[in-house]
Amino acid sequence: MADSLAELQGALDTFVEERNWAQFHTPKNLAMGVAIEAAEIMEHFLWCTGDESYSLPKEKHAEVASEIADVLMYLLGLGRALDIDIIAAARDKLAVNGEKYPVEKAKGRSTKYVDLD
Amino acid sequence: MADSLAELQGALDTFVEERNWAQFHTPKNLAMGVAIEAAEIMEHFLWCTGDESYSLPKEKHAEVASEIADVLMYLLGLGRALDIDIIAAARDKLAVNGEKYPVEKAKGRSTKYVDLD
Amino acid sequence: MADSLAELQGALDTFVEERNWAQFHTPKNLAMGVAIEAAEIMEHFLWCTGDESYSLPKEKHAEVASEIADVLMYLLGLGRALDIDIIAAARDKLAVNGEKYPVEKAKGRSTKYVDLD
């Protein structure tokens, strides 16, 4: 896996700066952007079953990758705007989830997982 | 910025495996998860203005970080399930956007950016 | 089915007016509200299969009804703010869809329906 989020972040910063778009990139708008693009990912899975969702046609697979990219870019932008290190935040949350869903209780049970918020 | 997505991915894989949750993590469900958590980020910005959205109270800031973490984790899970390298996908998309929104045309104009899909 | 949307709209107008909340109810914010509440509906269906989603436990059923209510109220608010008659809009759209997905071509095929936007 390509591993450097910091490099991507740098490229994004340049992109936004060159276009003078920071003025539009308030946290509020970036949060909307994340949600809009998340829905565009989802659109590709609306009518298929869970099983079918693993085997997307090649073209659809590429479109999903492109929407995932959009979500990640808005997410990075939001992290930047609010000074949140998104990888560190995920590590912290994973630790919290580990305590919330201990292996012995959560194993094979989606019902516990449902309460995740 | 914490920089290793691969490390986070590994920790996530272990987390899901230990709980035997892969059975629930179809791409369809993970796409829903991304969208649900994206909306939870957005909830914190519903009634504020764009300007106000920069200065969240400390507790809210922590909650937003936690929701951003959830989006990132579902996004990584989705990438894993579909064999998509999310950082590479973002780099590719950024290159596409660079051609779609050339600096000289897009500078300071959100109207062009609106068409981003 | 309770049938009077106009009556509900009137009750909503009074509710908002009494609290002096119109100042927060810009179309932008109401659109966010619709999306946030839509995600809260979806949250109840995240880990179940399509078949399971028909038979919600009683308490969950009531919660889904409550989230559906939220979406409808924000939708009505948005219609009000933009002077859009939401029932008339749905009737018009249904007519458009009728032409877009003619019975003979669309029958039993979700693939056509996927293109609905």
Next chain:
Amino acid sequence: MADSLAELQGALDTFVEERNWAQFHTPKNLAMGVAIEAAEIMEHFLWCTGDESYSLPKEKHAEVASEIADVLMYLLGLGRALDIDIIAAARDKLAVNGEKYPVEKAKGRSTKYVDLD
């Protein structure tokens, strides 16, 4: 305002039945549909301010009406699939909100409203 939701519901039922689409319309999928279309409404408001969101260009206004229509139709479908009367649900919720946000406390304060879930 066009007032008969029951009439619209009837037209929708016929539309779905003629195309034999009920098989795809599980509550889970319809909930996704609501969220996807909600995001499409939102997309039109991503880069504008709250004030600007009142004055959409004519073409955009028509597109927003069309997305609102989609949300309403999925919402009606979901109500049908789960045997939920969406207007009655909204009336009930409005009564609950009336107690949760009493006029004297909530007047002019979005902060209270933020807690609405």
